[in-house]
Amino acid sequence: MYTLYVIIIDKYMKFINNKDWIKGESYQKRILLNSFNQSINLIEDVIVKTNGVIPLHVHNFTDEIFYIVKNSATMIVEDEKFEVREGDMIYVDKKEKHGFENKSDLELKMLVMKINFKEGDSYLK
Numbered sequence: 001m002y003t004l005y006v007i008i009i010d011k012y013m014k015f016i017n018n019k020d021w022i023k024g025e026s027y028q029k030r031i032l033l034n035s036f037n038q039s040i041n042l043i044e045d046v047i048v049k050t051n052g053v054i055p056l057h058v059h060n061f062t063d064e065i066f067y068i069v070k071n072s073a074t075m076i077v078e079d080e081k082f083e084v085r086e087g088d089m090i091y092v093d094k095k096e097k098h099g100f101e102n103k104s105d106l107e108l109k110m111l112v113m114k115i116n117f118k119e120g121d122s123y124l125k
Helices: 004-008
Strands: 027-034 040-048 053-058 063-070 072-077 080-085 089-092 098-101 108-115
Touching: 063 072, 063 080, 072 089
Parallel strands: none
Antiparallel strands: 027 040, 040 108, 053 098, 063 089, 063 108, 072 080, 072 098
């Protein structure tokens, strides 16, 4: 399912065996890989629950690549809304506000690759 890992794992990346989910009100995520020696230094497995929202937010240092693994949702980047579907890959530059709305009755599953991630670099807009 996650063949993308083959492309980006190298000797500096550490696989996280932690199966614990970080739970928000309408989404959950877990860290799969991290490395502070590479540009892509954090990968998260994210689920947006049915009728769930990841609120609009921005990162000052972190660019993100979203890979939609399963189902679809509405993504907001700046003032534009568009549908994302299974197989889509979206790049969001640092300082671009972004979020997700999952108005379906199916969970949205995605991988989030963070580039130049810094702890605490997320601010609600």
